[in-house]
Amino acid sequence: MHVTRQPGRSYLQLPGPTNVPAEVLAALAAPTLDHRGERFAAIVQSVLTDLAPLLGTRPGQVALYASSGTGGWEAALANSIAPGATVLAPVAGFFSSRWAKLAERLGYEVLAPECDWRRAVSADVIADALASDTSGEVAAVLVVHNETSTAVTTDIKAIRAALDRLGHPALLFVDAVSSAATRPVCHDEWGVDVTVTASQKGFMLPPGLAIMAVSEKAIAAGWAAGVVAGYWDWAPVLAAVESGSFPSTPASNMIVALRVALDRIWDEGPGAVFARHARHARAAQAAAEAWGLEQVATNPPERSVALTALLLPDGANELSLRRYLEATYDLTLGGGLGQLTGRCLRVGHLGDLDDLTLIAVLAGLEMGLPAAGLAVERGGVEAAMAQLDTRTPTPLTLAPPCDSAPTL
Ligand code: PLP
Numbered sequence: 001m002h003v004t005r006q007p008g009r010s011y012l013q014l015p016g017p018t019n020v021p022a023e024v025l026a027a028l029a030a031p032t033l034d035h036r037g038e039r040f041a042a043i044v045q046s047v048l049t050d051l052a053p054l055l056g057t058r059p060g061q062v063a064l065y066a067s068s069g070t071g072g073w074e075a076a077l078a079n080s081i082a083p084g085a086t087v088l089a090p091v092a093g094f095f096s097s098r099w100a101k102l103a104e105r106l107g108y109e110v111l112a113p114e115c116d117w118r119r120a121v122s123a124d125v126i127a128d129a130l131a132s133d134t135s136g137e138v139a140a141v142l143v144v145h146n147e148t149s150t151a152v153t154t155d156i157k158a159i160r161a162a163l164d165r166l167g168h169p170a171l172l173f174v175d176a177v178s179s180a181a182t183r184p185v186c187h188d189e190w191g192v193d194v195t196v197t198a199s200q201k202g203f204m205l206p207p208g209l210a211i212m213a214v215s216e217k218a219i220a221a222g223w224a225a226g227v228v229a230g231y232w233d234w235a236p237v238l239a240a241v242e243s244g245s246f247p248s249t250p251a252s253n254m255i256v257a258l259r260v261a262l263d264r265i266w267d268e269g270p271g272a273v274f275a276r277h278a279r280h281a282r283a284a285q286a287a288a289e290a291w292g293l294e295q296v297a298t299n300p301p302e303r304s305v306a307l308t309a310l311l312l313p314d315g316a317n318e319l320s321l322r323r324y325l326e327a328t329y330d331l332t333l334g335g336g337l338g339q340l341t342g343r344c345l346r347v348g349h350l351g352d353l354d355d356l357t358l359i360a361v362l363a364g365l366e367m368g369l370p371a372a373g374l375a376v377e378r379g380g381v382e383a384a385m386a387q388l389d390t391r392t393p394t395p396l397t398l399a400p401p402c403d404s405a406p407t408l
Contacts, residue, residue: 011331013361015148015307016178016201018351021264024204027257035252041244043259048241050262054270055176055195055213056186063237065210066251069177069198072210073099074106075232076173076194080218081139082225083107088129088170089142090121094149094338099142099175111138117147117339120154120302123162130168139221140171140193146179149337151309151346152297153179160191171218177201180211181265182277182306182350193218199254202277202306204261204351209254214238264352277305280349280358283387284308287362287380291369296344306350307334311343313374318342321372328371329364355388 012019020028033040048059055062065071081087087108089100092115100112113125121143130138141163146153156174163170171193176185180195181202187195192215199209214234222229236247265273285303288295288310296309312318318335319342325331334346347365349358362384369376 006330008330011329011357011361011364013348014332014334015151015346015348015350016198017207018201018204018348019353020206021204021261021352023264024257024260027260028206028253030253030256033252033256035249036245038244040252040255043256044240044244044246044250047255047259047262050266051211051258052213054181054185054262054265055197055211056184056190057188057195057213060238060241061187061213061215062241063212063214063234064240064246064250064255065212065232065237066208066249066254067210068200068207069175069196069210070098070102071232072177072196072198072212073102073175075210075212075229075234076196076218077103077106077108077140078229078232079214079227079234080171080194080222080225081108082227085109085139085225086111086137087140087142088113088126088138090115090125090129092119092121092150092152092154093117093144093147094340095147095175095177096121096142096144097338099144103142117150118152118296118298120152120299121159123155123158126159127162127166130163130166130170133168136169138168138170139225140173142173142175144175144177145185146176146182146304146306148178148304148307148334148346149309149340150296151304151307152299152302153183153304154302156186156190156192164191171215171221178304178306178350181270181273183274187213187215193221199258202350203258204264205254205257208251209258274305276353277350279388280353280355281305281308283355283358283384284347284349284362286383286387287365290379290383291366291376293376296340306348308347308349309340310345310347312345316343316374317372318345321345321368321374324372325364325368328368331361331364331368333365359384359388 052059091097173194180197195213199205200207294311297303336344
């Protein structure tokens with residue numbers, strides 16, 4: 001298919017993959033290094049050192065794989081629990097449902113209580129499901145931190161507290177694919193056993209790296225269960241913190257580019273990065289309110305800082321709207337997934353994003369919605385600009401960061 005190139009820039013505002021900054025792209029294009037050489041080893045070790053605090057853990061607990069986030073999901077399961085074991089995977093969106101289905105395909109017994117897709121996963125759902133499990137059959141609980149299909153963020157601390165209240169020994173696996181590097185992720189402090197994320201969202205890289213944090217408890221559980229994880233075996237991957245090299249050929253250009261992306265995050269300061277995401281989310285949400293469009297996430301404190309999911313009124317054609325925005329403004333937004341297919345527009349505002357780009361994206365929407373036949377109120381851009389006015393800094397609504405994560 002021939003795609004006509006438009007003048008000006010492209011606006012890739014999916015909730016991942018996100019825009020890749022020019023210097024990160026340049027790093028990807030640098031000559032490939034010897035992946036067993038000293039130069040690459042030093043880069044790996046410094047990447048692990050600077051990555052770990054963004055996941056709320058120590059460098060020796062971080063594993064990198066050449067894979068997308070789905071590989072991280074599989075790695076979590078394959079390394080720590082034996083097929084046939086039971087996992088609890090509440091379904092509150094497309095991605096939590098995909099994780100549950102993956103576990104099923106891998107031979108696990110999956111308890112998948114269906115939750116409200118417009119709300120965070122409630123700690124009560126976990127408590128109810130585990131209360132009768134007095135023999136500790138459930139080996140792991142799988143929760144998505146930021147459900148990218150609905151723009152709802154779940155309070156992982158509350159889930160941990162529910163497990164602790166019951167004294168249940170299940171491992172806690174958290175999908176932080178679209179939350180890491182947009183808000184605090186506190187692997188150690190929240191008592192998470194496996195945190196899974198990926199390169200193509202908050203970390204501003206193309207797809208291709210799965211990033212994980214792993215607890216001692218998860219490693220010990222894998223030993224006890226006698227699992228054989230093959231490619232995903234995390235023991236030799238975690239050893240990269242000492243050796244700087246991997247058991248198989250790593251995605252070395254991606255790791256070199258991750259070094260550059262981490263430089264950007266640490267130069268801006270993780271606290272400032274989180275505050276920027278929160279600010280942009282407030283601006284996008286203010287625009288939605290002014291347009292009179294409902295958001296998928298019904299409870300404001302649970303709304304994502306990484307993206308805003310707009311619920312389209314009955315009769316709106318999501319696909320033709322997205323096609324119109326792409327053809328007219330070279331603006332690419334995410335569509336609805338799973339039960340929200342055809343009913344939702346997802347505006348990514350994570351990764352490398354500045355105020356003016358966000359305003360341009362919202363302006364594209366404000367012009368595009370009526371042009372595509374959706375009668376919305378004007379004033380969304382105005383409302384967003386008011387939120388972004390640097391003379392009146394908006395207070396942060398984020399929960400306090402974890403002790404082990406960089407402070408806001
Ligand atoms: N989990 C979440 C929350 C996601 O948003 C995604 C992808 O968008 C995934 C998991 C799957 O990751 P990947 O597509 O990188 O395999």
